Amino acid sequence: MTVHSTSMDAWITGVNADTSGRSLRNKVLRHKPADLTDACWTPETPQRKISQALSADNPGECGALFPAFATPRLVAGAPLADNVVKCRLKHPDSKDYDVEFTPAELTRLRNVFPDGVCDWSATGVEQRPLRGAWLAFD
Known part of the structure; x- marks a missing residue:
């Protein structure tokens, strides 16, 4: 098991075990492990984790190592x-x-x-909104 799946398991286990009266959003935020971040890893050995917020324009060191291009x-x-x-x-x-x-x-x-x-301003042909596919923590 990798560090990532261990951290994710700890996060979900913590949320599920939390019997406080907190909202689900607050439970999720409270139990999120600090090491679960947007990140990339350098290609050399040993690898170095670079934690940085990822976005569509792919800036920073991760973007320089792994450039993304528009389709x-x-x-x-x-x-x-x-x-x-x-x-x-x-x-x-x-x-x-x-x-x-x-x-x-x-x-x-x-x-x-x-x-x-x-016409990208319109919804796709037969496109429907998602129903319950994603959790929202508003």
Whole structure:
């Protein structure tokens, strides 16, 4: 068993054993082991743990060691959650882009995507909200 699973087990066991009148959120926060953090490990031996908050832009030492790059969907405007399997389509509109199209370029864009382009402002086709899949500690 690794340190990570041992710490996670201790966390969950502590929360489950807590018979205080605290809210679940407070129990979760109270029992969280200090060593469970966002982190990466250096590739050399012995490895060194680098604890740092992780974010979409992947900054800091972890980002330098393990760069992350945007996918074509993210660059096109998909949500960072990447929870849209099939996007809804809309007619290409030149106002949606940060570049100016010539009339010929706009015609070409519409010919390349005759059924439309992804409308990332809309929910995905048949997308439904999650029901009970994730705990929320609000």
